[in-house]
Amino acid sequence: MTAKQSPMTNLTQLTLSDAVDGLKAKKFSSQEITEAFLTQIDKSNPSLNAYVVVTADKALEMAKASDAKLAKGEGGKLEGAPLGIKDLFCTKGVRTTACSNILGEFTPTYESTVTQNLWDQGSVMLGKLNMDEFAMGSSNETSRFGPPSNPWRRTNSNVKLTAGGSSGGSATAVSADLCLAATASDTGGSIRQPAAFTGLVGIKPTYGRASRYGMVAFASSLDQAGPLAKTVKDAALMLEVMCSGDDKDSTSLHLPVPEWTKSVGKSIKGMKIGVPKEYRVDGMPEEIEKLWQQGIAWAKAAGAEIVDVSLPHTKYALPAYYIVAPAEASSNLARYDGIRYGARQSGDGSLTSTYETTRAKGFGAEVQRRLLIGTYVLSAGYYDAYYLRAQRVRTKILQDFEEAFKQCDALLTPATPSAAFGYGEKGDDPVAMYLNDIFTVTANLAGLPAIAMPAGLDAQGLPLGLQVIGKALDEEACFKVAAVIEQSASFTARPEKWW
């Protein structure tokens, strides 16, 4: 492929919505924008490690097909738009490993519903994006391919920072202009925390909105797909296409998918926005509190009414999550036995040893830790004390939200308790790492939609995000409030290019 000069490079900086419009107006072709991205990926991926597979040939083939449609004035909602796909989504004929060694060179013979929806609307696949192994992590360090590098760095520092996790590759790729937008998934905050760490917008829809068919399972009652994008409108456009009712997923909601792009820009005048006092945690940097107050002021200025609310069981969300998620993971990951697919190890040659060594070699340390926790809390005599109790606490958390939503239409909170951190800065304590998800995990436990968007920079020049949590099925409220914050913050900062 020939390296093209600046006009092509600029194409990679477009928002998804502008790119789609530009393609429709034939200002440039899908082949041109796809080549521009492939050139950038070629140049940048060695230092950023966002992509774990680049599907250049497939991308150009898809772009050509899109150009043929666009030439005839036809095409879907995302016709010709190049996207990155988290390695958690099965893509037919393209290696999918959830960044785990245990999946070896696994190449799906089928397509996930979410990605199929994207292809049906004309998008172009650039490749598969880095992530924490089986989405278990908050820094993308558990990937078999090593972590990506956050394009953002602290002012006057060259310390490598995490782009967050588990969707760290997706966040890195979108933030560094290596795709227009990306798919991601969120079990405890894996879309929203990386969004906050890289100055992006990310939304997890209501549980059941996006089909889980063909998504590598982590914790089935919590997993939801969603996008990472540059703007609120882009996120709305992506989510509209990604969501659908699906017979292949029995927890899928067979409901019409609203036109969320139309929510963006709608007034929030008269809307009641709740501020939960329990989201003010010990040790939270003053800057986050300040940002939160700023967000509240912006919402007020836009005509919203601010209401103080209480979510008393917030502090139990993370402990409950660390029972439910590992328990479900230990059951879901039982399928990796080295018999039907993946990398097999023979051990001493017996069947049991084949299983045990396949899993010991194939799973990384964090995954093994969680599988052991999950197996323990589900083992004879402990099920009631741990798993059942956690599921009941989950109901209490949902009830907290239901109470709060009697007084307000949406909640505004910080997205993360800190800005992006450096690799290794969290030490060896797994619990310290888990605390990253303190503001995001409640929405997973309660199944509610939640969006994170950039709202400012900290003193070290790193992006900080706020979060809007909506009622079940009310993604519209999330998009409306997020768009107001986006506009008020006029967040235009970009990472300074070092890669």
Place this chain on the structure above:
Amino acid sequence: MSVDKNTVRKVARLARIAVPEERLEPMAKELNGILTWIEQLNEVNVEGVEAMTTPVAMTLPMREDVITDGGIQDQVLANAPKSEDGFFVVPKVVE
């Protein structure tokens, strides 16, 4: 509840993960760290509270009990580490 070396050995066996002897003790420590933290859930009164299922009330869909898929043996075996004559090959299980 505190986890000791023997419990880790037992759980690792249940999870079918070979944990080397020298890793049992450190693993017990790690698991205890997490389990102690989790134990704060005991403070919550869950008397009479149902376990959470879903935020949006829904019933599991029913469909006709008919075959909807099949005849894709080559696809099923496409990723097998070892296969022969249309079967997965596994280590010997009976003597």
